[in-house]
Amino acid sequence: MIGDGFGVGWYDNETSKESRITPCIFTSVTPAWNNTNLVRLAEKIKSPLVFAHVRASTSGAVTEANCHPWNYGRIMWMHNGGIAQFDKLKRKLVNSLPEKLFLFVQGSADSEWAFALFLSFLAxxxxxxxxxxxxxxxxxxxIHQLNTWAEELGITEPSLLNFAVTDGDSVVCVRYISSKTEEAASLYFSSGTRFECYRPGHYRMIKADRREDMxxxxxxxxxFEKADWLTIPTxxxxVITPKLNVLLQPIKDKYYSIDRGLDIKVGDEDVRIPEPMAQLLKAQTEDQLLSHGGTATSLVT
Known part of the structure; x- marks a missing residue:
């Protein structure tokens, strides 16, 4: 099991309009499944937006300063993956930052330095x-800047850059690897009205009146309900907007590949659904095929 620390960040459900919105963050280097304080907090916290992260260290010591998520003002950030050969790339990143953001970083994890880089691109x-x-x-x-520096330094090992950021209203996350052929670390999403427990330990997403409340x-x-989850393509x-609209699009850089997509097999024929809509259309397409008496199987390529 992964046990190099964890963190939970959330926004207060009752923040007054006069108060500046900033997230609450709780981190620990103990395993999440063995932390009594986490259980106590989880029983009491109500929030419209929560980030949660369990850490497996790839860069930086096992300290609370290196536990995700981090915040700067109202913005919260976390990362699953690792920047390839970050020790070589770090000097370029550090030198690019304004002094305020350089001094902001308290830990040594590549993920927090990537957060500082992200902040530098905000107006x-x-x-x-x-x-x-x-x-x-x-x-x-x-992502473009990290790729540019890697290319300048001759780093060919792919970086896994599954970043997530929020300001408390919108969420932006990315499933990314700096490779045309390899798959990024997995990432899924589910949407609907609520999760409902239909037997002990088993939950499914309920979509009442086709509303998207979460x-x-x-x-x-x-x-365990696989049909409730769609894969975010590599x-x-x-982007999740404040009105819970889900916007998905490919990042068309040097690692973009049109060959990534979804194959739907109907009888002896293969039907290709290209990115970025492959996984979003998967369930709908299969339902339509089955309703017309066909059989459908799928394979992500």
């Missing part, structure tokens, strides 16, 4: 409000 990281488009553009610039993004499905960026 004003201390702002009280961010449009989701600005967060998305800063995310794409962060969106859950996770590295692995959190329930090298795609997802």
């Amino acid at each position: 004003n990281p201390d702002a009280d409000h961010f449009e989701h488009q600005e967060l998305k553009e800063a995310m794409i610039k962060t 969106v859950v993004i996770a590295s692995e499905p959190l329930t 090298n795609n960026i997802m």
Whole structure:
């Protein structure tokens, strides 16, 4: 099991309009499943937006300073993956930062330094409000800059850059690897009205009146109901707007590959659904095929 620390960040459900919105964050280097304080907090906290992270160290010591998520003002950030050969790349990253963001970093993890780089691409990281488009553009610039430095330094090992950021209203996350052929670390999402327990330990997503009252993004499905979870395709960026609209599009850089997509087999024929809509259309397409008397199987390629 992974046990190099964990963190939970959330926004207060009752923050007054006069107060500056900033997230609450609880971190620990103990395993999440063995932390009594986490259980006590989870029983009492109500929040419209929660980030949670369990750490397996790839860069930086096992300390609370290196536990995700981090925040800067109202912005919260976490990362699953690792920046390849970060020790070689770190000097370029550090030298690119304004002094305020350089001094902001308290730990040694590549993920926190990537957060500082992301903040440097915002017009004003201390702002009280961010449009989701600005967060998305800063995310794409962060990935592009890391790739540029890796290329300048001759680093060919792929970086795994599953980043997630929020300002408390919008969420931007990315499933990304700096490779045309390899798959990024997994990432899934589920949306609907609520999770319902239908027998002890088993939950399913309920979609009452086809409303989207919640969106859950996770590295692995959190329930046994596979039909409730859709895969975010490799090298795609997802935006959840304040109105819970889900926007998904590919990152069309040097590692973009049109060959990534979904094959639907109907009888002896293969039907290709290209990215970025492959996984989003998967369930709908299979339902339509089956309703017309066909059989459908799928394979991500």
